[in-house]
Structures are given as C-alpha cells and as structure tokens.
Amino acid sequence: MGGDIVVNPINAGDTAWILVCCSLVLLMTPALALFYGGMVRRKNVLSTLTLSYIFMALIGVQWVVYGYSLAFGSDIKGLIGGLNFVGFTGVDALPNGNYSKTIPHGLFAAFQMMFAVITPALITGAFVERVKFKSFLLFSLLWATLVYDPLCHWVWGQGGWLKEMGVLDFAGGTVVHIAAGFSALAFALVIGPRKGYGKSPMEPNNIPLTVLGAGLLWVGWFGFNAGSALAANGIAVNALLTTNTSAATAGLVWMLLSWLDGRPSTLGIATGMVVGLAAVTPASGYVTPLAAMVIGGVAAPLSYYTMRFRDRRKLDESLDVWACHGISSSWGMVATGLFATMAVNSNGTNGLFFGNPGQIGVQLFAVMVTIIYCFGVTYVLAKLLSWSIGLRVTVMEEEVGLDISSHGERSYS
Amino acid sequence: MLKKIEAIIREDKVNDVKDALEKIGIVGLNMFEIRGHGRQGGIQLLGRAGTYQVNMLTKIQINIVLSDRNLEETIQTILDSAYTGEPGDGLLFVYPVEEVIRVRTRERGQDAVMYPGDIDERKGRAKVGH
Numbered sequence: 001m002g003g004d005i006v007v008n009p010i011n012a013g014d015t016a017w018i019l020v021c022c023s024l025v026l027l028m029t030p031a032l033a034l035f036y037g038g039m040v041r042r043k044n045v046l047s048t049l050t051l052s053y054i055f056m057a058l059i060g061v062q063w064v065v066y067g068y069s070l071a072f073g074s075d076i077k078g079l080i081g082g083l084n085f086v087g088f089t090g091v092d093a094l095p096n097g098n099y100s101k102t103i104p105h106g107l108f109a110a111f112q113m114m115f116a117v118i119t120p121a122l123i124t125g126a127f128v129e130r131v132k133f134k135s136f137l138l139f140s141l142l143w144a145t146l147v148y149d150p151l152c153h154w155v156w157g158q159g160g161w162l163k164e165m166g167v168l169d170f171a172g173g174t175v176v177h178i179a180a181g182f183s184a185l186a187f188a189l190v191i192g193p194r195k196g197y198g199k200s201p202m203e204p205n206n207i208p209l210t211v212l213g214a215g216l217l218w219v220g221w222f223g224f225n226a227g228s229a230l231a232a233n234g235i236a237v238n239a240l241l242t243t244n245t246s247a248a249t250a251g252l253v254w255m256l257l258s259w260l261d262g263r264p265s266t267l268g269i270a271t272g273m274v275v276g277l278a279a280v281t282p283a284s285g286y287v288t289p290l291a292a293m294v295i296g297g298v299a300a301p302l303s304y305y306t307m308r309f310r311d312r313r314k315l316d317e318s319l320d321v322w323a324c325h326g327i328s329s330s331w332g333m334v335a336t337g338l339f340a341t342m343a344v345n346s347n348g349t350n351g352l353f354f355g356n357p358g359q360i361g362v363q364l365f366a367v368m369v370t371i372i373y374c375f376g377v378t379y380v381l382a383k384l385l386s387w388s389i390g391l392r393v394t395v396m397e398e399e400v401g402l403d404i405s406s407h408g409e410r411s412y413s
Numbered sequence: 414m415l416k417k418i419e420a421i422i423r424e425d426k427v428n429d430v431k432d433a434l435e436k437i438g439i440v441g442l443n444m445f446e447i448r449g450h451g452r453q454g455g456i457q458l459l460g461r462a463g464t465y466q467v468n469m470l471t472k473i474q475i476n477i478v479l480s481d482r483n484l485e486e487t488i489q490t491i492l493d494s495a496y497t498g499e500p501g502d503g504l505l506f507v508y509p510v511e512e513v514i515r516v517r518t519r520e521r522g523q524d525a526v527m528y529p530g531d532i533d534e535r536k537g538r539a540k541v542g543h
C-alpha cells in the first residue's frame with residue numbers, strides 16, 4: 001500500500017472569506033480616521049487622520065517583527081506568547097491546529113494584525129488636538145507591546161489564562177473595545193483638557209466625514225465580527241446578523257434620545273450606530289439577533305448618559321472613546337454572559353438565561369481585569385512620558401493647530 | 414455726498430435682500446460671510462449627546478456705496494427684506510465715504526458708483542458733478 005493519505009485541510013471557502021474579512025477590517029482604520037477627523041476643529045484634521053493612519057504602518061511592522069509572537073506564540077504561564085513566531089517564522093501557508101484549522105496560518109496572523117492596528121487607533125480620540133506626535137508614537141509602540149499583545153494572549157492565545165477560565169469574547173469586547181476605551185480614559189486624565197475646553201465651543205469641522213466614517217465602520221465590522229468565526233459558516237452568518245441588528249437598534253434608540261434633547265441629530269445617530277457595533281462585538285458569535293436587539297438598545301442610553309456625565313465633569317476625553325467603546329462593550333461582555341446560547345454556537349457556553357448563571361461571573365471578572373490592567377498600565381505609561389519627554393505640544397502650537405505645527409501642512413487652503 | 418451702508422443680516426435672508434435691492438436699482442454691492450453675535454448671544458446646536466451653545470454665528474455683511482439721496486430708500490428696502498421679527502435679524506451701519514475711484518475709467522466720486530440701469534437712471538435723476 002502507498003504512503004499516507006494526505007488530505008489538504010485548507011478550505012477554499014473559509015480562506016476566501018477570511019481574506020475578504022481581513023480587507024474589511026483593514027478598511028476600518030481609515031474609516032475610524034474619517035469618523036474622528038470630522039469631529040475635530042479644522043486646524044487639526046490632518047493630525048487626527050494621521051493619528052489613526054499611522055497604525056497601519058506602525059503595527060504593520062511591529063506585528064510581523066514580534067507582536068504576533070507575543071500574542072499567539074507558544075504560551076508562557078498563560079501570560080504571554082513565546083518568541084517562536086518572531087519575524088513570522090513558521091507563520092506559513094499551512095493551517096495551524098490551535099488557531100486556524102481550515103485556513104493558512106499566515107491568513108490568521110494577517111486577520112489578527114488588523115485588530116492590532118485598529119485598537120490603538122481607537123484610543124487616539126482621547127488626546128486629539130494636543131498630543132505631541134513623537135510622544136504619541138512612543139506611547140503607541142509601548143502600549144501595543146505591553147497592553148495589547150499580552151491581553152490578546154490572555155483572551156485568545158492558546159493557553160491564555162482568561163481563555164482557560166472560559167471567558168466568552170467573540171471578536172474583541174475586552175481585547176479591543178474595553179482596552180481602548182479605558183486606556184483612553186486614563187490617557188485623557190493625564191494629558192488634561194484642550195486649551196479653552198468648556199469655555200469656547202469646539203465644533204466638529206466636517207460632520208459628513210464622520211457620517212461617512214461611521215458607515216464604513218459598519219461595513220468593516222462585518223469583517224471584524226463575522227470574520228471572527230474564522231470560517232464561512234453559520235456562526236459567521238449569525239455574527240453578521242447580530243452585528244447588524246445591534247447597530248440598527250442602537251442607532252434608533254440614540255436618535256430618540258437625541259430627539260428628546262431637541263432634535264434627531266445626525267452626528268448622534270451615526271454615533272449610536274458605532275456604539276451598537278462596539279457593544280455586540282463580544283457577543284456576536286454567541287447570541288441570537290433578538291438578544292442583539294437588547295444589547296444595542298441598552299448600549300445606546302448607557303453610552304449616551306456616560307457622555308453627558310463626562311461632559312458635566314469637564315473631563316476632556318475628547319471624542320468619547322470611553323463612552324462609545326469602553327462602556328458599551330463592558331455591557332456587551334456582561335450581556336454575553338446573559339444571552340449566550342449553545343444553540344447559536346456549540347463551541348461557546350450558555351449564559352444566565354440558558355441555565356448557566358456562573359458565566360456572568362466569568363464575564364464580569366474578565367471585564368474588571370481588562371479595565372484594571374489597561375487603565376493602570378496606560379496611566380503609568382502616560383505619566384512617565386509626561387514627566388520625561390512631555391505629552392503635549394506647546395500652547396502656541398496647540399493654538400496654531402497640529403496640522404501646521406506638527407505636520408507642516410493644512411487640510412484646506 | 415457718498416455714503417456706505419454696512420448691513421449685517423441673516424444668512425438665510427441674503428437672497429431676499431439682494432432681490433429687493435435689485436428691484437429698486439441698487440446694482441453695485443459686495444458681501445462677506447462674517448461671524449459674530451449680538452444681544453441674544455448665539456444659539457444651541459445638537460452634539461453627540463445633548464446640546465451645546467454656539468456663540469459665533471455666520472452672518473452676511475452687505476456693503477453698498479451710494480449717493481446720499483438714495484440712502485433712505487435703500488435703508489427701508491433692507492429693513493423690510495431682512496426682517497423676520499426674531500432675535501438675530503441684524504444691524505445696519507451708515508458711514509460717510511471720503512472718496513471712490515473706479516480703476517478702469519479713473520472716474521471719481523459719484524460718477525464712480527453710477528451704473529447703467531441703476532436707481533438714479535430709473536428715477537431720471539441728472540448726473541451731478543461733485
């Protein structure tokens with residue numbers, strides 16, 4: 001008899017779908033740049049766009065050199081990945097038993113790269129219009145290395161300690177949104193408000209850019225959530241449906257809240273949609289579309305009134321990363337513990353409403369760990385940079401605007 | 414004697430005022446978009462979550478240089494066409510003008526602000542020297 005029967009386990013459908021999803025998630029970073037770029041003043045548009053765009057370059061290199069290995073390399077005590085994938089060594093065209101059973105390992109690594117790119121870009125909403133570019137670059141590299149890569153390992157890496165505890169986080173409620181939201185809060189506390197914040201109005205320069213960004217984010221989020229199934233299957237379809245339903249519900253509820261305060265604001269509706277997307281992210285592959293409606297419907301007022309609270313406290317977390325991502329996705333993590341059902345995803349577990357009250361505790365624990373770790377490390381990093389090389393541009397540079405003072409360009413002439 | 418009217422009016426009344434001025438024969442004018450506020454101190458706009466106060470609003474400033482004798486009629490026309498009765502209707506300022514010189518013809522004074530079909534021609538007023 002001949003040799004072993006070799007079955008190529010790579011599935012063309014899965015591979016094609018994740019290639020598309022990888023591109024969709026990549027699109028979210030430019031979309032975020034537009035979303036943020038529209039909300040700042042006209043003298044800081046290019047600066048704000050750059051703060052997001054630069055991550056496609058910065059993490060595009062960091063991830064290949066060592067980021068992926070720290071996140072997904074051989075587990076070291078549940079805390080961090082080893083160095084076996086440094087330089088993408090062994091990240092090849094074959095499937096990987098731990099992460100990508102039916103797609104090439106390199107595709108899994110590329111898909112994950114896009115998450116690593118957008119997560120620190122989300123934080124930039126906290127410190128736009130005043131951050132010193134050099135300090136921002138250094139902070140970002142340190143944050144990716146000390147916060148994102150370990151946290152990603154804890155939740156998604158083989159042997160990661162939170163994963164071993166049975167935490168359900170389908171597409172990055174903890175790793176992406178809570179991490180970004182609470183890091184944004186910590187950074188904003190350290191860097192302080194923009195000059196004139198609370199005294200003179202800081203009007204968005206171009207709401208159409210923001211609305212376009214929100215729309216592209218929604219499209220990209222299909223790749224983010226449905227792609228996290230890592231296969232072209234029913235779980236991916238369910239994730240796409242829950243994602244859409246939550247965004248739709250949150251958009252409607254936000255519109256009503258805005259209407260109660262005067263008029264149905266365009267910026268408000270677009271914001272509500274993004275909040276619904278962030279909220280459903282951890283739950284998307286585990287819950288039904290009806291549960292997603294509750295998730296989006298509750299996320300909207302939670303985030304809306306968090307914004308109002310932040311504004312009343314005169315805390316200049318400028319573009320509300322904490323409210324939009326941190327708070328709504330914390331709720332999403334808890335909601336996963338309520339609504340998760342193995343009828344949707346047999347690889348998951350049941351939540352409280354399906355007879356497993358213990359899952360709530362696991363979810364809450366993961367939320368708390370993520371908040372404490374991300375807030376704490378970010379606060380310390382920001383303080384250290386503030387004491388050493390300084391976090392802010394000078395008052396004069398801030399008044400001139402960062403487009404001219406940091407980049408020597410202007411958006412409109 | 415030449416006068417200048419600076420009329421600060423609502424952005425949304427620009428076309429009404431322009432049409433009304435054209436009707437009485439005010440041919441030459443220019444305008445800027447300006448930002449400012451008066452007694453009521455701005456308006457509230459909707460933000461992401463709730464409202465915020467905007468105190469510098471876009472207004473239009475129309476500039477007209479004209480003969481003294483056409484002043485009152487022009488002022489009345491602007492007052493009528495710019496009026497809504499709500500706060501924010503604007504203000505008119507009137508100044509004396511020292512000199513006007515048309516670049517192409519080097520005409521000076523009143524001659525420099527006369528146009529074919531303008532308010533004077535319609536009224537059959539004679540061109541007067543200065």
